[in-house]
Amino acid sequence: MIHIKSERELDHIRESCRLVVEAFRMAEGLIAEGITTQEIDKAVEVFIKKAGGRPAFKGYRVGKAVFPASSCISVESEVVHGIPGRRKLQKGEIVSVDVGVEYEGYFGDGAKTYAVGPIDDLRARLMRVTLEALYKGIAKAVKGNRLQDISSAIQVHAESNGFSVVRELVGHGTGRKLHEDPQIPNYGKPNAGPRLRTGMVLAIEPMVNAGKEDVRTQHDEWTVVAKDGLPSAHFEHTVVVREGEAEILTKGLC
Numbered sequence: 001m002i003h004i005k006s007e008r009e010l011d012h013i014r015e016s017c018r019l020v021v022e023a024f025r026m027a028e029g030l031i032a033e034g035i036t037t038q039e040i041d042k043a044v045e046v047f048i049k050k051a052g053g054r055p056a057f058k059g060y061r062v063g064k065a066v067f068p069a070s071s072c073i074s075v076e077s078e079v080v081h082g083i084p085g086r087r088k089l090q091k092g093e094i095v096s097v098d099v100g101v102e103y104e105g106y107f108g109d110g111a112k113t114y115a116v117g118p119i120d121d122l123r124a125r126l127m128r129v130t131l132e133a134l135y136k137g138i139a140k141a142v143k144g145n146r147l148q149d150i151s152s153a154i155q156v157h158a159e160s161n162g163f164s165v166v167r168e169l170v171g172h173g174t175g176r177k178l179h180e181d182p183q184i185p186n187y188g189k190p191n192a193g194p195r196l197r198t199g200m201v202l203a204i205e206p207m208v209n210a211g212k213e214d215v216r217t218q219h220d221e222w223t224v225v226a227k228d229g230l231p232s233a234h235f236e237h238t239v240v241v242r243e244g245e246a247e248i249l250t251k252g253l254c
């Protein structure tokens with residue numbers, strides 16, 4: 001069931017999303033050659049807690065697997081859900097950071113891919129197209145459209161640029177819980193799926209692979225990687241469906 005949020009609830013979710021954006025602003029300053037992903041994660045955690053929030057990913061469970069960190073940090077061919085660790089960022093790599101915040105009982109979610117120093121054309125194009133695909137999807141998140149209008153817009157943009165969308169992982173509703181209905185695939189057919197209504201809060205998050213769409217999960221039970229080893233990018237906004245134009249609650253992130 002897809003919850004419709006009241007304006008009062010949206011005010012709360014907007015606050016959680018503001019903390020997400022601020023955490024990214026802080027983390028952004030740290031991303032450079034030589035830093036470890038766990039150093040970035042630690043800074044994100046300290047920042048969120050100081051602001052009175054709770055890192056929503058820490059302790060998140062899927063079956064028996066418990067996510068151990070406050071952010072997901074996924075480097076190069078890692079698509080999403082990378083566990084921060086001792087890996088040092090290298091010049092020329094791309095790194096995707098995903099942060100969720102719970103603040104006073106409400107959730108916000110966002111993700112962004114960064115370049116570590118100068119990157120090659122493939123990676124630059126992959127990042128640009130993935131961000132564009134996110135905005136193509138957001139443009140469809142308006143009252144009266146249907147859910148897969150978002151999915152289709154993302155897929156068409158990624159694939160028409162020669163890239164592929166990951167199918168095993170999806171965007172989602174958010175707000176009262178981190179993950180709510182509906183699931184938002186990054187592929188689909190126009191004019192299909194549930195009708196969008198004002199007050200639906202959606203975390204739209206294209207995951208785009210430079211190569212083939214196939215992914216696998218590593219032995220750590222979390223890190224999803226592109227099977228062909230080619231780079232992958234990920235951008236995410238939390239938005240609320242409105243009439244005419246969606247409102248981006250994580251505005252300023254990307």
Ligand code: MG
Pocket residue numbers: 109110171172203205236
């Ligand atoms: Mg998300």
